Amino acid sequence: MQKTTVVVIGGGATGVGILRDLCMRGVDAILVEQRDLAYGTSSRYHGLLHSGGRYAVKDAEAGKECIEENTILRKIGRHCVEATEGFFVRTEADSEDFEVKWVEACSKVGIPVIPLSVQEALRLEPNLSPKIKSVYRIPDAAIDGFRMVWQNAASARKYGGRILTYTEVTEIENTNGQVTGLTVRNTISGQTDKIQCDFVVSAAGSWAGQIAQSAGITVNVQPDRGTLIAFNHRISSRVINRLRPAADGDIFVPHGSITILGTTSSAADRPDDTTPSSAEIVRLLDIGHALFEDIRDYRILRAFTGTRPLYSADPNAKGRGASRNFVILDHAHEGLKGFVSIVGGKFTTYRLMAEKVTDLVCHYLNVKEPCRTASEDIVPDPSAELMAKAKLYFPAYGTKLAASRLGADGLERVVKRMQEKPEKSQLLCECENVTLAEVEEAAADSTSHMLSDVRRKTRMGMGTCQGAFCTYRSVGAVDANGLSWGQDTGGLFKEFLQARWNGIRPVLWGNVIREAELTRGIYDATLNINGAINNEK
Amino acid sequence: MRNNDVIVIGGGLAGLFAAAVAARQGRKVRVLAYGAGALNIGGGIIDVLGYGYDARPLSSPEAGLADLPPEHPYHKIGRTALADALAFFQDITVAEGYEYQGSLQEMQWLPTAAGTLKPTCLLPKTMNPAVLKQTDRVYVVGFDYLKDFYPQLVARNLQPYFKHQTFTADLCSLNFAEGRDVSSLDIARWLDTPEGQDSFLKQLKRKVEPGSAILIPPVLGTQPDYTLAGKLEAELKCRFVETAALPPAVTGLRLRTLLLNYLKKQGVIVVEKALVSGAMVDQGLCTAVMTENFDRQRTYQAKAYILANGGFYGGGLVAQPGRVIEPIFNIPVAAPEAQEDWSNAQLFSGEKQQFAQLGIQVDEAMRPLSADGSILLSNVHVAGKSLGGYDFCFEKSGNGVALASAYQAAISC
């Protein structure tokens, strides 16, 4: 049994943000996540660092929080942010009245909006439909959810935070209305254990209702599905928003060499009801057509779904938190001291949410240390000396990329692996430029328990071939290093390829079906990883 | 303009073999090919039928033939034509000095780079799995810079299937490889050179005992020729077995070279980079096909046409949401309307994938059929992966169907 002061439930952006903030203020804390870090909505999302433009008209406060956090994250999280800027584009189908309202609202909230001629917009973004009516520039950006979560986690650990993945909270324990600890279950082995603590913060996103329920408390969170398409092109260099009241299918976000289009909205059966449907994809393509006329010719990579935690306030609940964007529920008001839930919000505002919760927890713990997360870089930049050393091993274009992905400490460890064995600098995943050494480093981390965990840390298998080539290589690399987590290689192959398949299946046409024929050709026809073997053998 | 009797569309295994069969029938043949198809990635391993409908392994490729449903290509082709196709294929390989071994009566279980065994039918001599059982020591040898073959994994996974053999893993170093991303094709090219052979031999001599078997990825030269393997085996007094492995497929490259050499001798013209973009059809007869090139359009005419342009990978079938298109003749291909019905939720489910079985329906002469079963084009015959009714991955039947359907199509012209 482990002991700590605070347990944070949930390894999404909010949870790791809280863990880091607590640890920076000197509070002893453990984060528990039922699967892998960023398994939930924090990787099943658009990856838009909102400028606030989307919310300005309907929810000025949320818009204000977005623009403030946007400015902060560009600085402290620069390795995770691609400062693309964004366009808001009105098509002929969208209302002019709304455009006027929107410009006014943005200026009130303090979001800088610059009008642009359609001609100039088309010069900058030639794939946009020439039929568009008006365009504004706005400080949107792209943000890498996996990387943000990992770098927060790395920083939190440096400050003494502990992270337990594949650890599910099953019960919150109390004595006389004061939290005393948790029961947790290892979701791989099934073993249960206890953690002793004084305080529990639930940052479980769409699962927040379930967590509260395990302590006999009602938190009305209704998970809501949102499906997204990843295209294998950079359709535009900027974030493209449709200038109309927020609706389905109206945002395109470029990330590196891909673009993500979304999203949809429909009630989810469960928080992890994350299988996209083909109908959702076809609908998104229909809507997206208004902004990009050639949309049906763009090559799709895969589709994915996340669930938003839609929160509706319980009219009887007390202690409503900071803003309408997110709420902090102090369950002391319901008679359970030492238990707080944070629900709602956006990825863009994770830091602010973490700050507010941590303030509350510190207040109870009588910790006076102020919050420093708005000014301290999440991970330090690698030194010039380390970069020079890294350049000897990474392909020229790959050094900066690897440095951003790994942070200074991670880069140092990976370079050391390459120094010891130069063949480890070979690319294991050519689509995403991931070296063997990086895969070994990620696999060796205590939070990794299967190949998909390595994928989330490195991006291996997320590119054009969707694992066709790197699956074999990563299974081999993990196996050769004795890191196969007690599984046979057949199990490793299947887990990784199945996770890719979930996002391929709903878009099984065009080049995706071609790639699927290739992948099956390799793993089924050639390597027979599924095949039964003649008994007498 | 030369008169063609037969025009073959597609330069994969089905297309090249159909051309060979048609040439043997005394036909003047021209192949219009756009790329090498699956040969360069899937390889030259000829599966015929490995698993029955219950997903259980078959004792021999022919053991499962009787149970196939009527829409399966083998069912239409029949056992005799299948056997004739394989026999003629083997004759060609013998004539070209790179014999393929095997028969419909015997299943060969070939080791793979994943350390599994896969059931197959015809193999080059350097892939003969029986060799492993004729020794008590097997060295699994990889290369330090080759990330597509992990010898320890192969050795450990294979060991349980071989009670009387001891498997050990080892690595050879590639002195040319520093700082490069190396494929098995690069190593095969290296072993084409005397320096590569010397270095490889020197290293192996220190590692292996005479009388052993050496299991390696397919790297024993790029040519359809056993001279290199023979020379190395004589020096080492060991036998080699090449495994099934990841693309690029060296074995498929060898087979392609072999077939192209053979076709040249038979006077078959193979036009490369010829992308067929459409056809002229008059009352159920194809009168010409057109190719689209960067410079201009060309028209080719023949008495009969063989459509062998592959599946989704090859380009013979194109999928859109809820439908499949055959782009040259616009032959109807039935597909489930709901995309979710195209595939199983599990990638490896122990069941066939529906999308893999989508394709053109044909009669016994491999002529395309309409939905109501009538013959759409009387002088067009379909071969290879664009045929419907089989899942080559599940069954392990890809190149077998390609050979048999090509044979049937060509003799029906």
Ligand SMILES: Cc1cc2nc3c(=O)[nH]c(=O)nc-3n(C[C@H](O)[C@H](O)[C@H](O)COP(=O)(O)OP(=O)(O)OC[C@H]3O[C@@H](n4cnc5c(N)ncnc54)[C@H](O)[C@@H]3O)c2cc1C
């Ligand atoms: C389709 C879509 C698009 C979006 N796009 C954007 C965008 O572009 N920009 C933006 O700013 N925001 C966006 N959002 C919102 C944003 O993604 C989420 O608000 C944010 O990621 C939530 O993070 P979180 O950490 O609160 O929740 P999550 O990331 O869901 O983390 C909760 C974690 O808790 C874990 N957990 C649950 N139960 C237990 C348990 N019993 N024990 C242990 N762990 C448990 C889960 O496994 C999960 O990992 C989008 C949301 C959706 C659905």
Ligand SMILES: Cc1cc2nc3c(=O)[nH]c(=O)nc-3n(C[C@H](O)[C@H](O)[C@H](O)COP(=O)(O)OP(=O)(O)OC[C@H]3O[C@@H](n4cnc5c(N)ncnc54)[C@H](O)[C@@H]3O)c2cc1C
């Ligand atoms: C990765 C992989 C591994 C495999 N492993 C095995 C194995 O171990 N054993 C086995 O038996 N089978 C295997 N297969 C299956 C086997 O390779 C195929 O089933 C078989 O080769 C199909 O041959 P084909 O000639 O019908 O099609 P393809 O090889 O696809 O050839 C089609 C040809 O037509 C050309 N073409 C397409 N459109 C046009 C056009 N409009 N004009 C002109 N030309 C055109 C293409 O460029 C190509 O040259 C594997 C397949 C894959 C993908």
